[in-house]
Structures are given as C-alpha cells and as structure tokens.
Amino acid sequence: MTSDLLLKITRFRLKGERIIIRPFRKDDIDKRLKWKPYPDPLYAHYNLGEITETQRKEWYLKRKKDPRMLYLAIDDLKEELLGFLNIYDLDWGNKKAKLGIYLGYESTDKGYGTEAIRTLLPYFFEKMKFKELYLDVVALNKRAIKCYLKCGFEFVRTKFKRHDPRNKIDIFGDERFKDIRKYFKKEGDEILVQFEEMRITEEMWEKKQVDSK
C-alpha cells in the first residue's frame, strides 16, 4: 500500500484555486534557500542559512526515503514555491497520520496555508482513505491555530515539548519575551514549550463539507 501510493505520487497533483500541491523535488531546496528569512527569532528554525552539498543531499533523501512520510511542495500557479506540506508518522493500520506545514515568510498571511490544507484534506480522507489527521502546534502560534481551526481541526490536549534549540532566544532573561513566557517552563537544563495537539477526523471533515454548503 505504501509503495503503491509513493509510486502514484510521482505524477500526483492537487489543484486549489491559487495553489498546486505536488511531490517535492531535489531543486526545491535551492528555491527554499532564496526565501526571505523570518525576522521573528521564534521562527528562526524555519530559516535554512548556508548548507553544504552533503546537507543538501541529506535534506532530500531524509524526506524522500522515509516510507512513513509524504513530503509535498506547495506552488502558486506560476510555479513559484510557496511552502511545504508533510504528512508523517503514516500509520496504515490505524489510518492515522500527522500533518506539518510551513510557508516561506513572504507567503504567510495570504490565505495560502488554509487553501493548501483544505486542498489536501479530500485527498487524505477520500483517496488515501485515512480516518484521522493530527498535528502539534506551539500554543503561542496563533496564526497557525487560526488556520487549522478554519480548516476544521479541533483541540485535543495540551502538552509540553522541548523548545527547538535552533531558536537561540533567552525566554526568561530577555524582556522582549515577557508576554510569551507563560508558554514556557524549565525542567532541569531543558526549556519546554507548550504545544496544542489538534486533529480532524473523517467525520468532522465530512460534516464541515455539509455545513458549508
């Protein structure tokens, strides 16, 4: 089943009104490297910076070879790369998976994220015949949460996970972060950040289609 799907996916295209979802390619990393970086230090882990040829190959192979992952690119209609979607932890037995998404900084806040997820969901539920899609979002990422709620996701539970060490920010020392400290806690040497787990089930998605008619 998995390999069938991966084979099919090489010709795979999902079209929205302003976007196209397609399998990612090796040269997508070059396009990604040209994106303007996120200025907000909380999003620094989305900025790639300089990478070596070996890292470039690793970036591609890690995503292409993982049988539990479908890594997809989001283009606009002029084939400009807007971002990536990632269905991972594909659990074929229980028909569950997780979703990741990120756009280039300059493509955010234009409705592309919502459109990409709404375009992906019919494929996930109807073609792949999966039943549940989960995601984890940092609780302070209000834009992402709003986008997921618009797509029909609901909150499942709150959890704490290790803060991404690539975001070298002094949450507890730097006064710029005083308003968001409530989302962080220290545990020994580690800094943990609050995440919200969200999900959409096939039933929730079907009901949303009916309600919006």
Ligand SMILES: CC(C)(COP(=O)(O)OP(=O)(O)OC[C@H]1O[C@@H](n2cnc3c(N)ncnc32)[C@H](O)[C@@H]1OP(=O)(O)O)[C@@H](O)C(=O)NCCC(=O)NCCS
């Ligand atoms: C998260 C992400 C995929 C959302 O896609 P997007 O195209 O930017 O989002 P959309 O424009 O479709 O929707 C965002 C909504 O949040 C709202 N919003 C934006 N900033 C907000 C904020 N600070 N607080 C509350 N709502 C906010 C927007 O107004 C919009 O709602 P509206 O359509 O009702 O006006 C994209 O912003 C992104 O890639 N961000 C960086 C990486 C990231 O955070 N990934 C998610 C990790 S879980």
